[in-house]
Amino acid sequence: MPGIRIDKNHCKGCELCIRACPQNIISMSKEITVRGYYFAQVHDPSRCIGCQLCAIVCPDVAIEVIAHGTSYALIEY
Amino acid sequence: MSSNSNVIFSRPEAMHDTVTHYCPGCTHGIIHRLVAEALDELGVRDKAVGVAPVGCSVLIYNYINCDFMEAPHGRAPALATGFKRMRPDMTVFTYQGDGDLASIGMGEIVHAANRGEKFTTIFVNNAIYGMTGGQMAPTTMPQQITTTSPKGRDVSQVGYPIRMAEILSALVTPSYIERVAVHTPQHILKAKKAIYKAFKYQVEGRCYSMVEVLSTCPTNWGYTPQEATKWLADNMVPYYELKCFKDPEKTEGF
Amino acid sequence: MKGNEAIAEAAIRAGAEGYFCYPITPQSEVAEYLTKRMPEVGGVFLQGESEVAVGNMLFGAASTGKRVFTTSSSPGISLMQESISYMAGAHLPAVLVNIMRGGPGLGGILPAQSDYFQAVKGGGHGDYRLLVLAPSTVQEAVDLMMLSFDLADKYRNPVMMIGDGMIGQMMEAVEFPEEKEIKRNNPDESDWAVNGAKDRKPRIIKSLFLDPHQLEDNSWLLDDKYEQMKREEVRYELYKVNAKNKLLIVSYGTMARICQTVIDELESEGISVGLFRPITLYPYPMKELKKEAVKKNIKTVLTVEMSTAQMLEDVERSILGKKQIEFFGRTGGIVPTPDEVKSKVLELIKPKKKAKTSEKKKRGKNVK
Numbered sequence: 001m002p003g004i005r006i007d008k009n010h011c012k013g014c015e016l017c018i019r020a021c022p023q024n025i026i027s028m029s030k031e032i033t034v035r036g037y038y039f040a041q042v043h044d045p046s047r048c049i050g051c052q053l054c055a056i057v058c059p060d061v062a063i064e065v066i067a068h069g070t071s072y073a074l075i076e077y
Numbered sequence: 078m079s080s081n082s083n084v085i086f087s088r089p090e091a092m093h094d095t096v097t098h099y100c101p102g103c104t105h106g107i108i109h110r111l112v113a114e115a116l117d118e119l120g121v122r123d124k125a126v127g128v129a130p131v132g133c134s135v136l137i138y139n140y141i142n143c144d145f146m147e148a149p150h151g152r153a154p155a156l157a158t159g160f161k162r163m164r165p166d167m168t169v170f171t172y173q174g175d176g177d178l179a180s181i182g183m184g185e186i187v188h189a190a191n192r193g194e195k196f197t198t199i200f201v202n203n204a205i206y207g208m209t210g211g212q213m214a215p216t217t218m219p220q221q222i223t224t225t226s227p228k229g230r231d232v233s234q235v236g237y238p239i240r241m242a243e244i245l246s247a248l249v250t251p252s253y254i255e256r257v258a259v260h261t262p263q264h265i266l267k268a269k270k271a272i273y274k275a276f277k278y279q280v281e282g283r284c285y286s287m288v289e290v291l292s293t294c295p296t297n298w299g300y301t302p303q304e305a306t307k308w309l310a311d312n313m314v315p316y317y318e319l320k321c322f323k324d325p326e327k328t329e330g331f
Numbered sequence: 332m333k334g335n336e337a338i339a340e341a342a343i344r345a346g347a348e349g350y351f352c353y354p355i356t357p358q359s360e361v362a363e364y365l366t367k368r369m370p371e372v373g374g375v376f377l378q379g380e381s382e383v384a385v386g387n388m389l390f391g392a393a394s395t396g397k398r399v400f401t402t403s404s405s406p407g408i409s410l411m412q413e414s415i416s417y418m419a420g421a422h423l424p425a426v427l428v429n430i431m432r433g434g435p436g437l438g439g440i441l442p443a444q445s446d447y448f449q450a451v452k453g454g455g456h457g458d459y460r461l462l463v464l465a466p467s468t469v470q471e472a473v474d475l476m477m478l479s480f481d482l483a484d485k486y487r488n489p490v491m492m493i494g495d496g497m498i499g500q501m502m503e504a505v506e507f508p509e510e511k512e513i514k515r516n517n518p519d520e521s522d523w524a525v526n527g528a529k530d531r532k533p534r535i536i537k538s539l540f541l542d543p544h545q546l547e548d549n550s551w552l553l554d555d556k557y558e559q560m561k562r563e564e565v566r567y568e569l570y571k572v573n574a575k576n577k578l579l580i581v582s583y584g585t586m587a588r589i590c591q592t593v594i595d596e597l598e599s600e601g602i603s604v605g606l607f608r609p610i611t612l613y614p615y616p617m618k619e620l621k622k623e624a625v626k627k628n629i630k631t632v633l634t635v636e637m638s639t640a641q642m643l644e645d646v647e648r649s650i651l652g653k654k655q656i657e658f659f660g661r662t663g664g665i666v667p668t669p670d671e672v673k674s675k676v677l678e679l680i681k682p683k684k685k686a687k688t689s690e691k692k693k694r695g696k697n698v699k
Binding site for chain 2: 009010012013014015016019020035037050052053055056057058059060061063064065066067068
C-alpha cells in the first residue's frame with residue numbers, strides 16, 4: 001500500500017502538507033529536530049493513497065512518495 | 078505492475094540534498110524543484126548554467142546542481158546574454174526576484190527579451206524585497222504593508238504594481254511569456270508545465286522564454302505559510318492574471 | 332590605420348571571440364569596425380542597451396573562458412565600474428579599453444587623461460586593482476592590446492588599456508602578427524570556466540562570500556596577484572635619459588610624445604632633458620622612477636599630464652620628497668602644445684621673477 005517518507009532534517013514545520021493531504025493523516029510531531037523545528041509525520045499511514053499532493057506542495061522537497069501496484073497510476077506526475 | 082515498492086516522487090537529481098536557507102513555507106523551494114525537474118527531464122543539467130540574482134535566491138547555486146554565475150543586482154539578463162551568445166550550445170537560465178528583475182534590472186530584462194536572447198528567465202514575484210527584510214517592491218500590492226510602505230502601498234504616491242508578463246509580452250519580438258503561481262498543488266502542476274515548456278523552447282533554440290511565478294513570503298508578509306497561500310490567492314491572483322501571454326507557437330507568423 | 336580600428340584588429344589577432352559595446356564618442360569606430368570584422372572570424376559582436384549592461388555581458392561572456400573585451404570612453408567606463416569590481420572579485424579575465432575624453436560628467440569629447448585615478452586606484456568597490464596599460468603610439472596600442480589578453484588570462488583579472496581621443500583618432504602605420512597564428516582559448520580545457528558540470532562538481536563564478544573569513548581570503552588572494560604584477564609586469568620607457576639631464580619629465584600616453592618633441596627641441600638648444608614614460612600605470616614603476624629621479628644631475632622632476640594632476644600623486648609617492656617635483660597640465664580636452672611645455676621647462680631650469688602669476692589669472696574665466 002502506498003506511503004510517504006518525510007525527511008526530518010529537511011522539514012521546517014511549515015505545515016503546508018498537512019492541509020494539502022486529502023486524507024488528513026499528517027500532523028506535527030511533538031519533539032523538535034536539531035534545527036529546532038517540529039516536523040510533519042503521518043499518524044495513520046494505512047489511509048495514505050499515494051496522491052503525492054503533500055510532496056508537491058513541500059517547499060523543502062522533504063517528502064518521498066512510495067507506492068506499489070496500480071494505485072499510484074491515479075496521477076501521472 | 079511490479080509489486081516491489083518504488084519511489085514515484087523524490088528529490089530531482091538536479092537538486093542538491095542541502096537544506097535550503099529559505100524560511101519555512103517559502104515557495105522558492107518549490108520553484109527550485111520545478112526548475113531542477115525541467116533540467117533533468119530535458120537532460121540538460123550537465124550543460125546548463127544558471128545566473129543567480131541578488132536577493133533571497135542568490136544562494137540558488139547551493140541548491141541546483143549545475144554551473145552558476147552570480148550576477149550583480151538586476152544584471153542577470155546581461156550575464157545570460159553575454160554567456161549564451163558565446164555558448165549557444167549551453168542551456169542558460171536566470172532566476173530572479175521582483176526587486177532584481179522589475180526594479181533595478183528593468184532595463185536589462187526588457188532589452189534581453191526584445192533582442193530575443195535565447196535563454197530562460199524564471200521570475201519569482203512575491204511582491205516584496207525578501208532578503209533585505211520586507212521593503213516595498215515594484216510588484217507590492219496596493220495597500221500592502223511593508224517596511225517602506227508602513228501605511229500600505231499608496232498608489233497615488235508610488236504608482237501601481239508592475240505587471241512584468243504583460244510588459245514583456247507587449248514586445249514585438251517573438252517569445253514565450255507565461256505567468257503561473259505555486260500556492261496550491263494544481264497551480265504547482267501548471268507551473269511545472271510552463272517552466273518545462275520554457276526550457277524546451279530554449280533547448281529547441283526557438284525564442285526567449287520567461288515564466289513569472291507568483292510566490293509567497295510568509296515571513297515578510299507577516300502570515301503563516303498557510304495564510305500566505307490564501308493571501309496570494311485572494312490578492313495577487315486577481316491582479317496578476319495567470320495565463321500564457323505569448324507563445325511562439327501562436328505568433329510565429331507575425 | 333586609425334587607432335580605434337587598429338585596437339579592434341589587434342584584439343581579433345589576439346584571439347578575442349566576443350566584443351560587447353555601447354556607442355560613445357571618441358571610440359565608436361571600434362564598434363563600427365568590429366560589427367563587420369567579428370562575424371568574419373566567427374566571433375560575437377553585440378551592442379548592448381547601456382554600458383551597465385555591456386559590462387555585465389562581458390562578465391557573462393568571460394565566464395565561458397573565451398577571450399572577450401569591450402571598449403568605451405570615460406562616462407561609459409564609469410557605468411561599468413560595478414561589473415569590473417564583480418569581475419575582479421570573481422577572478423574573471425577580461426579586457427577593457429578606455430579611450431578617455433574630457434570629464435567629469437558629460438565633460439567633452441576631446442582627448443584627456445583625467446580618468447587616471449578611476450583606472451589605477453580601482454574605480455569600483457572593494458579591495459581590487461586593474462592592470463592598467465597606457466600606449467603612446469598606435470603600434471604600441473596594438474602591441475599592448477594583444478598583451479592585455481595574455482595578462483588577463485595569466486592573472487584572471489580584468490586588464491584595462493587607457494588611451495585618449497588622439498590615440499583613437501590618429502592614423503599611423505601598424506603591423507600585426509599573421510592572422511593564421513591566432514590562438515584561441517578552448518573553454519573545455521579550462522579548469523575554472525563554466526562549461527557545463529559534466530562528470531564534475533558544479534563551478535560557481537561568484538564574488539559573494541557571506542563568511543568574512545572566506546571574503547578576506549579572497550581579497551588576500553587578489554592581493555597576491557597584484558604583488559605578482561608588481562614583481563613581473565612593470566613596464567616603462569626612458570627617452571634621452573642621461574647624465575647630462577638637468578630635468579626629468581614624467582608623462583604617459585600621447586602626452587609623452589609631445590614631451591619627446593619638446594626634449595628634441597631643447598636638445599638642439601643645448602638643454603638636456605630626459606623623459607620617464609610609464610607604460611604600466613598599475614603596477615606603477617615606482618622603484619625605477621625613483622632610481623632615475625634621485626640622480627645628482629636631475630634638478631627637478633616635472634610631471635606633465637592632460638589632467639589637473641592625478642599621476643602626480645604616484646610620482647610623489649615614488650620619489651618620496653627626494654627631489655623637487657613640479658606639475659604642468661591642461662585638461663578638458665585641451666592638449667598642451669610643445670611650446671607651453673617647453674616654456675614651463677625653461678621656467679624651471681632658468682627661474683625668472685614673474686613666472687607664477689601667468690597661470691593663476693587663466694583659471695575659470697571661460698566657464699559659462
